[in-house]
Amino acid sequence: MPILQTQVVDVLKTIYVPKLKKLLLSVGSIDSVEVNEGKVNIALRLPPLEEEVIAELKEVIEKRLLQIGAETVQCEITFKERPNIKYIIAIGSGKGGVGKSTVTTNLAVSLAQSGFRVGLLDADVYGPNIPKMFGVENELPKVSEKKKMIPIEKYGVKLISIGFLLEDSSTPVIWRGPLVSKAIEQLYEDVEWGELDFLLVDLPPSTGDIAITVAQTLPTHYGIIVTTPQDVSVLDASKALNMFKQMNIEVLGVIENMAYFICPHCGAKTEIFGAGGGEKLSFASSVPFLGQIPLEVQVREGGDAGVPTLFLEGNSEVRSAFEAIAKKMVKMLNESV
Incomplete structure (x- = not known):
């Protein structure tokens, strides 16, 4: 036969x-x-x-x-033609609700404001929040002559997300692992990124299929861990950190988000989620501590309105923290070359 x-x-x-x-x-x-x-x-x-x-x-x-x-x-x-990208940095947490997407958004904008060519790949297929945080949730990427998606650009950052391709923001993505992994590869390979200095990859919580795909299939060389100070968050963040190490991804450092809250009325400092968890994790894991980011109402308001912290009016300790972390990250990368 x-x-x-x-x-x-x-x-x-x-x-x-x-x-x-x-x-x-x-x-x-x-x-x-x-x-x-x-x-x-x-x-x-x-x-x-x-x-x-x-x-x-x-x-x-x-x-x-x-x-x-x-x-x-x-x-x-x-x-396949590989995008021309100098640094691909995966940003993970191991746990949801620690502000990882907020950190990724503002780091990307900080780097763009410093003159770098920056892209952001929203790899959180099941909960794509990046379009909302940049205020472009109703945008639809165009397709180039090469039949590749042209990323949406806002605040100097090139963006791609499965969220752009959903019918509406409440449409669930009900996919099994292999299909999700293939989607991540396409969001990287089938996009007209152009030349980039940085591509930040916003990972979903956990160390599952998507994180493994980003680590193994994309030429990802660096990772950053985001955690809050509390023990439960640090516990899960340590798993994400160790995953990076096992995948031979160099961990640039740990960022402690929601480190403390300054009362706008009396100026009192309150450590709502505990103190020092991120710094303890970096010390225990022998990786750098990139810095603390305080909890500010304006950050939440900006995220809901699609305006990154760096573009909010008035003085902001959070803005200064993101700018300092971005500079520290760039310095570390330059020194490692």
Whole structure:
């Protein structure tokens, strides 16, 4: 019985890429499959791989297809074009509700205000808040001639989020892990980022599929951990930090958000969520402590209105904190080169 096109596709779905230990179709895609009287021609598109890995992969594909009845197998592999980005920095917390997206938003804007070319990838597929925080939740990315999405730009930051593609902000994303991982890859690879100095990736809570995809599939070299001072937050943040280390992602440092509250009426300082949790975590993990960010009503108001803290009127201790952390981060990266 002659081999069928569907059989070829079924085999490709089960093949792992050598050394990556990942399924072929989780990192790449099929451009075409042609079957003519037992002669199989395959065209695949993959991220850049070493020559020996490509050679070994072709051998595996040929062997598997010959076993099910193919007479000859021709496999053509082309590489996906990688965005031209100097630093990709994943920002995680391990726990929701610590203000990670707020921190990511304001760090991105701080870097842009300093003259850097900045992009922000909202990887929190299940709860994409970045469009709301930039006041662009009703925008829809256009498509370029290369059939890639053109990111929305606001406050000097290029933005991409699954939130732009949903029917409305209350539409839930009910996807299993493999589909979510593929979506993250597309939000990175199928976007006209242009040349960037920084791409900040806002991770969802936990150390699940999305975090693993960002760590393994994207060329992510650096990570930042956001936590509040309280023990429960620090406990989960330590898991995210250790995930970065196990994935060979250098941790630039820990940011302690909602560190304290200054009463606008009497000036009293109140440490609502405890004290020193972020600094203790950085010391215990032997990574830098990037700084504290206080709790201010204006930050919440700005987030709801789609206005980052740096663009709010009046004096703000939070604004100064973000600017200081951004400068410290840039200095560390320059010194590591």
